[in-house]
Structures are given as structure tokens and as C-alpha cells.
Amino acid sequence: MIGGGTGAFIGDAHRRASRICNDFELVGGVFAVDYEKSKQFALNEGLSLSRCYESIDALITGELVLPVENRIEIVSIVTPNAFHYPFAKSLLSAGFHVVCEKPMTITVEQAEELEELVASNKLTFALTHTYTGYPMIRQMKGLIEQGALGTIQRVDAKYYQGWINSIIHETESQITGVWRLDPKYTGVSSCMADIGVHAFNLIEYTTGLKVKEVLSDLSPVKEGIRLDLDGTVLIRLGENLKGVIRASQVCAGEENNLTIAVYGSKASLKWSQENPNYLYLLSDTEPTKIYKPAHSYNNPSAEDSHSLPAGHPEGLYEALANIYKGVAKSVRGETFRYGEFPTVHDGVRGMRFIYAVVESNEKGNSWVQI
Secondary structure, three states, X not given: OEEOOOOOHHHHHHHHHHHHOOOOOOOOEEOOXXXXXXXXXXXHOOOOHHHEOOOHHHXXXXXXXXXXXXXXXXXXXXXXXXXXXXXHHHHHHOOOEEEEOOOOOOOHHHHHHHHHHHHHHOOOEEEOOHHHHOHHHHHHHHHHHOOOOOOEEEEEEEEEOOHHHHHHOOOHHHHHOOHHHOHHHHOOOOHHHHHHHHHHHHHHHHHOOOOOEEEEEEEOOOOOOOXXXXXXXXXXXXXXXXXXXXXXXOOOOOOOEEEEEEEEOOOEEEEEXXXXXOEEEEOOOOOOEEEOOOOOOOOHHHHOOOOOOOOOOOOHHHHHHHHHHHHHHHHOXXXXXXXXXXXXXXXXXXXXXXXXXXXXXXXXXXXXXX
């Protein structure tokens, strides 16, 4: 693991998820910029200091001298955005499989370069759009593939959080202390690159369609903030198929309110991340149906994605574990289904979305092609 040391939520989530899927264990990494802190973390985790490296270069050198069967199988990158590309490039070039947090890079060109590296080196690269690992999202994808909705007529995705609200209404020193508000570390966008891209990814994942154009209206909310913290994006997926993505990090009281709805000519599907075990199928002619994990009526992809019997709630760790489970199959040459983990191609799509949204806003809210 690169990053994710003491106090890092996302690093802890990756470690728990990789253990839940029973396919990986943490054996080493570079856990902090400060080598002493990195070593202390390694000791706390019960890791050998011989596998706690001072830098990426040291990790690559140290691992490559080991026999292949003893070498680290994959490396998870859980650092701030700006470090994803250089670290992933070094690891891929050295022949390591990679799991990476999103957004994959901070420019489209960087994303396309990683895409070429993955292809040329024939490696596995997983991007942790974690919500694609939920069983009911996979059930949603399957039902749409089967034609349960008829012709898709509208898509609506929303992702509201409130955690930045209290930060920006306090002191300047607190603002500068949050790396997601600094373009140097996060890139051209905060809100859309952090959470809006999840909504975008879920739309393309569940429907199997590609967003072709976007029209955005973004806001930094408060003077002195250099990146978007709130925004609305109109999307076009086809001549008669349109939708909307709404994302905000300043909705006071909101926690992790990600929802997606896909409306069709015959029926519609709705799902919410805060109640992830329920998928609703709505119809004009029949009562609403509710799908839940661990039932034989679900498609094979959804059924392979639960780890507990029916009635036992599963959440974010289990969803991320499903992505790690798909990665393990790929790395070890086993058969896996398309969609078991987001790939480098999803990372390129995400970066193109982020840049198109920013461009649309800068051009005075005009349509921009992805």
C-alpha cells in the first residue's frame, strides 16, 4: 500500500476490504511521507520493517530482487490525487499490478498514458469506484441488460455530502489545511472530481451507455475557494435520452447521500447508497418490487457479491471487498465477469468527464462533448 497510514480512512477501508474478500493480506508498502511514521505504522500493523520502504523507488527495487513467488502481488495507491499518476506509472512500468483510488490522475493525458501502459504490459489495473461493488448495483445493471426497463428515457444521479460546509465557514487556516481544496493536490476540480465522478460512473456502469455531452453549472460557494464545491450537470446519452448529475460537498447535515434512478418506458429502478440492500423496481401497472441481496431471484453477478446470508446488512467494506475479489481473479488468471472491478478505461472516462464539466462551466455553461 502507498499512503493510507495512521488516521487515513480510505487506507483503512482498503485494508479491511482486502481482508474481507480473503484473497489478500497487507505485507508492506510506503505508508507516510515521514519514514519514521511509516515504520511506526508498520509495527502497529504487525508488518516486517524489511517490507516498510522509504519511497516508491525503494519499494520497487526491494521487491524486484525477491523471487517472483515472494513478491508483492498488487500495490494499492491511496494517496491524494496528484500522486496517483507518478506512482502508478512507476509501478506499472516495473510490472506491478495496481489498485488505485479515484480520480485516476489529474489530467486526461496522464490517464491515457496509464491506459497505454496497462495494455502494453498486460497488467491488471483496478480503479476503486467502490459503489460498483454493491450487490444491488450489480443487480440493477443486470436487470437493465435484460431489458426490464424497456427503452431508457431518463437518468438521474445525485451525490450530496456536507462535510466541507463547516470547514469553509471557519478560518482560512482550516481551508488551507484540506488538501481537496488545493488544486496542487486535487487537480482542476474538488466536488466533481471527488464525488460527481462517482455518479457519472454509476450511470455508465448500470446502463451500459456512454455520456456523450455535458452542460455544467459549478460553484465554489464562497469567495476565496478556488475549486468547485457544488454543481449541477445536464447530460446527453443519446438524441432522446438525457439526464442530470447533482453533486455537492456543502449540503449541511448530509452524510453520504448517493442515489441513482434510471427511468424506462416499461419500468424504473432506484437505489440509494445509504440503504444499499434495497433496489426498487417501479412500474405504472404493477406494485413496486424490492430486490435484496442473497436471494435466488438475483442475477449471478449480484449473487456472487454478497458475503452474508439474507437479512444481514452489508455495506461499504463488503462492496470494496468485491472489487478486490475481482482483482484477485484477474491477477491470478482466473475467469471473471466484465464489471467485477472498474478498470483503467473507467479512469480515462472519469477524467474526460471531469475536464468536460470544468470546460463547460468556464465557457459560460455550454454543451461540451466527452
